[in-house]
Amino acid sequence: MILAAAIDDVSYAHPGADLPSLERVSIQIAAGEAVAILGPSGAGKTTLLALLDGRLRGWLGRVSVLGTQLDPDQRPPREQCADTGFIFQEFALVERSTVFRNVLNGRLGRMPCLRAAFGSPSTRDCEIARTALADCGIADLADRRVDSLSGGQRQRVAIARCLAQEPKLILADEPVSNLDPVRAVDILTLLTKVARARGAAILFSSHQPDLAGRFADRIVGLRSGSILFSIPAAQLSEDRTTALYRQEVSVSGVSLRAVN
Amino acid sequence: MRSRGLSGFFAGALVACAVLWSFATVDVELSRLMSAGPRMAGFIGRMIPPDPTVMGEIAKGSAETLRIAILGTLGAILLSIPLGILASETMVPPAVHRPARLMLAFIRAVPLILVAMLMVGAVGLGPLPGMIAVAIHATGMLAKFYAEAIDGVSRAPIEALESVGAGPLARLRFAIWPQMAPVVARDTIFRFELNLRESLILGIVGAGGIGFYIQTYVRSFQYDKAASVTLAVIVMVIAIEAFNVALRRRFA
Ligand SMILES: Nc1ncnc2c1ncn2[C@@H]1O[C@H](COP(=O)(O)OP(=O)(O)O)[C@@H](O)[C@H]1O
Ligand SMILES: [Mg+2]
Numbered sequence: 001m002i003l004a005a006a007i008d009d010v011s012y013a014h015p016g017a018d019l020p021s022l023e024r025v026s027i028q029i030a031a032g033e034a035v036a037i038l039g040p041s042g043a044g045k046t047t048l049l050a051l052l053d054g055r056l057r058g059w060l061g062r063v064s065v066l067g068t069q070l071d072p073d074q075r076p077p078r079e080q081c082a083d084t085g086f087i088f089q090e091f092a093l094v095e096r097s098t099v100f101r102n103v104l105n106g107r108l109g110r111m112p113c114l115r116a117a118f119g120s121p122s123t124r125d126c127e128i129a130r131t132a133l134a135d136c137g138i139a140d141l142a143d144r145r146v147d148s149l150s151g152g153q154r155q156r157v158a159i160a161r162c163l164a165q166e167p168k169l170i171l172a173d174e175p176v177s178n179l180d181p182v183r184a185v186d187i188l189t190l191l192t193k194v195a196r197a198r199g200a201a202i203l204f205s206s207h208q209p210d211l212a213g214r215f216a217d218r219i220v221g222l223r224s225g226s227i228l229f230s231i232p233a234a235q236l237s238e239d240r241t242t243a244l245y246r247q248e249v250s251v252s253g254v255s256l257r258a259v260n
Numbered sequence: 261m262r263s264r265g266l267s268g269f270f271a272g273a274l275v276a277c278a279v280l281w282s283f284a285t286v287d288v289e290l291s292r293l294m295s296a297g298p299r300m301a302g303f304i305g306r307m308i309p310p311d312p313t314v315m316g317e318i319a320k321g322s323a324e325t326l327r328i329a330i331l332g333t334l335g336a337i338l339l340s341i342p343l344g345i346l347a348s349e350t351m352v353p354p355a356v357h358r359p360a361r362l363m364l365a366f367i368r369a370v371p372l373i374l375v376a377m378l379m380v381g382a383v384g385l386g387p388l389p390g391m392i393a394v395a396i397h398a399t400g401m402l403a404k405f406y407a408e409a410i411d412g413v414s415r416a417p418i419e420a421l422e423s424v425g426a427g428p429l430a431r432l433r434f435a436i437w438p439q440m441a442p443v444v445a446r447d448t449i450f451r452f453e454l455n456l457r458e459s460l461i462l463g464i465v466g467a468g469g470i471g472f473y474i475q476t477y478v479r480s481f482q483y484d485k486a487a488s489v490t491l492a493v494i495v496m497v498i499a500i501e502a503f504n505v506a507l508r509r510r511f512a
């Protein structure tokens with residue numbers, strides 16, 4: 001069986017950074033699996049997701065996504081980029097464009113280069129975009145400009161754009177960190193449901209253990225760039241999360257952020 | 261405190277010296293200054309009433325000024341697209357954008373009337389040197405604005421389209437351009453207004469437009485006609501101003 005993603009002994013430091021953001025990380029994600037990456041701020045969650053998205057260069061170790069090995073020196077081909085959908089923490093939408101245009105942008109990697117830039121989208125592309133909007137419950141927002149939307153609505157647009165890509169692996173960077181608890185549950189329900197319906201594997205990061213445990217099959221605990229544990233969601237215990245979020249320095253009741 | 265008092269004293273002394281020096285070297289005699297009042301009154305008397313028979317010349321001159329401004333702006337846009345890219349910090353390395361910015365600052369520093377005089381020397385009298393002068397002069401500002409518009413674009417949506425698998429042209433069209441477009445439109449219209457306003461006087465150095473008639477009538481002592489043209493220029497400036505206010509509201 002082809003794995004959705006396999007990271008084998010990978011270390012990575014951002015350009016100009018002194019310390020590595022990922023240190024000897026190994027994970028495997030099965031096809032169709034839902035995995036949560038749990039960890040405090042600065043743990044390396046965003047870095048790990050960007051690595052799988054093919055946007056980082058110069059790592060050590062082996063990374064393969066959907067059965068294809070990524071090259072640490074080269075951007076993956078466009079078709080491969082389209083196969084992994086990334087939902088950005090701050091949404092990364094084009095604010096002055098309409099919701100529909102933003103979702104259609106998800107199709108750009110599936111069109112021939114010149115048609116993507118200058119042609120009009122095909123009926124099929126429009127249909128796929130409409131379906132994505134409907135699946136995210138925002139069909140009525142299609143003609144609104146993104147800069148007129150609320151945070152929850154934007155999150156849905158970002159998910160719809162990702163679905164329009166028809167990805168086989170969905171990477172979601174803290175998809176609910178900007179939302180209130182009720183909307184957070186709504187969005188995670190939506191995300192895991194659409195991923196399952198399309199047979200896509202999903203890897204999402206979070207800093208909320210309760211939500212991660214509720215929506216993922218498996219939890220990966222990341223701290224200071226290293227993996228502390230990788231366990232079935234049911235085994236997530238108080239002790240594990242405490243170890244994950246433990247403050248390293250504490251001075252007279254004032255706790256400082258964990259430092260590595 | 262003490263040093264501030266001292267520098268204040270020096271600044272005052274400097275201003276006093278500058279004024280005294282100007283009086284001493286320029287031919288400003290008290291007697292001429294005293295007689296300037298009555299002469300000014302006589303001059304204004306000869307401007308009244310403005311001669312309305314020059315409407316044809318006014319229409320012709322204004323149309324030419326408008327054409328100079330339109331074509332000059334078009335030229336500036338064409339020059340500013342490549343130069344704006346070369347002067348942007350996010351598109352090209354410092355070895356390129358630093359000299360490009362320096363060159364634009366240099367162009368901006370030369371007044372339009374001076375560029376126009378040089379162009380009249382280069383290509384002869386008429387609206388052509390006016391258009392070229394406006395195009396060159398306006399590029400100094402417009403290319404800088406375009407560079408800033410490029411640099412002001414948020415990176416996140418571009419990165420998102422990269423992640424989607426969109427090529428560079430698709431990213432330019434759907435992530436960069438939508439962010440830049442309103443800024444580019446606003447800056448271009450703003451520069452067009454300035455071009456229109458500044459090219460009103462180009463005719464004085466022989467570079468075409470309505471300014472030509474002011475110069476002609478003043479030199480031939482037809483002050484009533486010069487007054488008509490001057491009034492027309494004032495009306496045009498006010499009209500441009502009103503247009504500007506309306507646009508500001510539109511872009512706010
Ligand atoms: N572009 C960057 N340049 C340098 N260091 C970075 C960059 N992005 C992230 N880092 C560092 O890498 C570490 C992991 O960051 P990140 O992956 O964003 O963590 P998380 O998403 O878990 O909060 C942090 O220490 C952060 O300071
Ligand atoms: Mg992050």
